[in-house]
Amino acid sequence: MxxxxxxxxxxxxxxxxxLLYVAAIVAYPLVDTFHLSFTDASxxxxxxxxxxxxxxxxxxxxxxxxxxxxxxxxxxxVSLKMIIGTGGAVLLNAALPGRAVFRILTMPPWIxxxxxxxxxxxxxxxxxxxMISGLLQRxxxxxxxxxxxxxxxxxxxxxxxxxxxxxxPMVTMYMLAAIQSVxxxxxxxxxxxxxxxxxxxxxxxxxxxxxxxxxxxxxxxISTFNSFDIIWILTxxxxxxxxxxMIIDTYSTAIGSKKFGEGAARAVVICLFLSAFAILYFxxxxxxxxxxxx
Amino acid sequence: xxxxxxxxxxxxxxxxxxxxxxxxxxxxxxxxxxxxGFLVSLKPLGLLxxxxxxxxxxxxxxxxxxxxxxSVPGFARYIFNSFFISTVITLVVLILVVPASYAFxxxxxxGAGSLLGGFLAVNMFSGAVLLIPLFRLMRSYGLLxxxxxxxxxxxxxxxxxxxxxxxxxxxxIPRELDEAAYVDxxxxxxxxxxxxxxxxxxxxxxxxxxxxxxAYAQQFIFALTFNSKTEFMPLxxxxxxxxxxxxxxxxxxxxxxxxGIAPAMILIFALQRYLVAGLTAGAVKQ
Numbered sequence: 001m002x003x004x005x006x007x008x009x010x011x012x013x014x015x016x017x018x019l020l021y022v023a024a025i026v027a028y029p030l031v032d033t034f035h036l037s038f039t040d041a042s043x044x045x046x047x048x049x050x051x052x053x054x055x056x057x058x059x060x061x062x063x064x065x066x067x068x069x070x071x072x073x074x075x076x077x078v079s080l081k082m083i084i085g086t087g088g089a090v091l092l093n094a095a096l097p098g099r100a101v102f103r104i105l106t107m108p109p110w111i112x113x114x115x116x117x118x119x120x121x122x123x124x125x126x127x128x129x130x131m132i133s134g135l136l137q138r139x140x141x142x143x144x145x146x147x148x149x150x151x152x153x154x155x156x157x158x159x160x161x162x163x164x165x166x167x168x169p170m171v172t173m174y175m176l177a178a179i180q181s182v183x184x185x186x187x188x189x190x191x192x193x194x195x196x197x198x199x200x201x202x203x204x205x206x207x208x209x210x211x212x213x214x215x216x217x218x219x220x221x222i223s224t225f226n227s228f229d230i231i232w233i234l235t236x237x238x239x240x241x242x243x244x245x246m247i248i249d250t251y252s253t254a255i256g257s258k259k260f261g262e263g264a265a266r267a268v269v270i271c272l273f274l275s276a277f278a279i280l281y282f283x284x285x286x287x288x289x290x291x292x293x294x
Numbered sequence: 295x296x297x298x299x300x301x302x303x304x305x306x307x308x309x310x311x312x313x314x315x316x317x318x319x320x321x322x323x324x325x326x327x328x329x330x331g332f333l334v335s336l337k338p339l340g341l342l343x344x345x346x347x348x349x350x351x352x353x354x355x356x357x358x359x360x361x362x363x364x365s366v367p368g369f370a371r372y373i374f375n376s377f378f379i380s381t382v383i384t385l386v387v388l389i390l391v392v393p394a395s396y397a398f399x400x401x402x403x404x405g406a407g408s409l410l411g412g413f414l415a416v417n418m419f420s421g422a423v424l425l426i427p428l429f430r431l432m433r434s435y436g437l438l439x440x441x442x443x444x445x446x447x448x449x450x451x452x453x454x455x456x457x458x459x460x461x462x463x464x465x466x467i468p469r470e471l472d473e474a475a476y477v478d479x480x481x482x483x484x485x486x487x488x489x490x491x492x493x494x495x496x497x498x499x500x501x502x503x504x505x506x507x508x509a510y511a512q513q514f515i516f517a518l519t520f521n522s523k524t525e526f527m528p529l530x531x532x533x534x535x536x537x538x539x540x541x542x543x544x545x546x547x548x549x550x551x552x553x554g555i556a557p558a559m560i561l562i563f564a565l566q567r568y569l570v571a572g573l574t575a576g577a578v579k580q
Contacts, residue, residue, distance in 0.1 A: 008401065010483075012397075015397045025449075032426075084320070087316070106320075108555075111561075112558050115530030115533070117327060119551055120330065123331065124330055129544075131326065197305075222418055226420030228420065228514075232518075247420070251422055251425065267423045267425075274419065
């Protein structure tokens with residue numbers, strides 16, 4: 001096509017506004033975070049270079065414990081999202097009357113303001129009058145009220161369940177799209193050979209959607225690792241730190257106590273983990289696409 | 295062919311029962327908080343705390359939906375703010391994303407792939423990681439405690455997905471169209487405005503809807519951190535302040551939540567066909 005040179009120039013002119021915007025609001029702050037992590041920045045006017053001190057400081061605290069907790073929290077949440085979401089997708093794919101309505105009914109947690117969904121969970125977890133505690137007592141599974149957010153172990157699970165609830169619709173819709181893209185002839189051929197429905201699910205559908213499942217779990221891993229709203233609204237990291245993940249810890253250090261330098265050091269550690277996840281993600285995607293094409 | 299498909303999709307009765315049971319459990323998990331929240335909004339405050347637990351409210355009424363307008367003084371303002379912020383975010387995102395998507399979708403240039411990858415990498419970082427420098431940035435430009443403190447960062451994190459969706463859509467428009475226009479002597483800008491934009495309109499609408507919903511659904515961390523003025527608070531933050539009080543008036547809080555999510559719900563039902571297409575586009579290779 002003629003005029004290639006002017007076309008390239010035109011492309012850059014079109015890209016510049018978006019590029020500048022992302023550079024100013026994402027790239028620059030990212031660089032600034034690294035810079036700040038070596039300073040004692042706070043609300044004061046002056047900031048001093050302190051070298052690795054912030055990093056040494058965070059490893060003196062219970063930071064290792066927080067990292068461990070973050071990984072357990074993220075792992076449990078992502079696994080549950082994938083299992084429930086894929087299960088839901090298989091069910092919603094079945095040719096049953098009403099499935100169009102069921103699919104719409106799956107969407108609300110994803111679409112409504114996240115904070116509002118979390119308020120409703122806050123009520124459900126309430127010991128004296130929440131639904132879960134109420135039903136447990138009704139069915140005799142618990143003698144007295146259970147205040148889920150008041151104890152470390154139950155609060156830990158409560159925040160996970162709410163995170164799963166918010167993440168499931170996206171996984172379901174994504175996996176449903178993957179299931180629908182499995183070629184029909186495969187099912188027909190197997191069906192002609194007398195394969196049962198369950199056999200076809202296990203031997204055709206699940207292997208065929210495996211690459212999509214890997215992609216989805218990596219996307220979900222990154223967003224779950226970054227999860228903030230749920231924990232902050234339900235427990236603010238408590239009781240006594242039992243739901244403090246790395247993001248929550250960073251937020252309360254940086255914004256709560258206004259220790260920007262120490263907060264930035266924590267943010268840098270988070271960025272390192274995120275980059276590792278991203279590398280893992282790209283490797284998985286390229287490996288999978290190579291396997292699919294050969 | 296039709297007949298064969300119909301046969302393949304024929305279930306035995308116990309399979310149907312099992313699947314409906316599974317769907318019921320699945321949807322109960324998804325909808326339980328909404329059901330519970332709605333029932334709570336109907337219960338009179340005095341009966342909320344009665345034991346033993348009752349699922350179905352006695353003396354239920356829509357009274358909380360009336361009284362909440364007085365108990366949450368800024369309520370109408372919060373809803374307006376939510377809409378206002380989301381609308382401005384959507385407009386800014388479209389202004390930035392439409393030209394950028396055109397460049398990615400219709401023009402071949404060196405480094406396009408890695409540049410697109412760079413945009414998508416933004417999705418990796420949540421706002422929380424970048425809060426400190428963003429806070430300082432907002433402070434030095436005097437944007438703290440204004441609408442802009444929520445709009446500016448909100449836009450940045452919605453750009454990547456929007457570019458991805460829209461450039462995928464624009465790639466599907468046949469190349470022959472702009473080539474023909476080019477041969478007829480049309481310039482780049484003319485092709486963009488008169489050939490591609492009209493054809494990409496459905497895609498642009500999908501991107502606008504998903505961006506709006508994203509902006510509406512995710513108003514929390516920036517609003518929590520960068521704004522402390524009641525008159526600029528979006529709904530989630532306004533209600534959060536209310537939620538954090540010692541004595542929460544739960545039935546009104548739930549009523550307010552329902553009024554707050556109503557716009558999103560109406561959008562889902564009206565536009566669900568576009569939504570599913572938009573939200574899962576690019577998810578699975580064709």
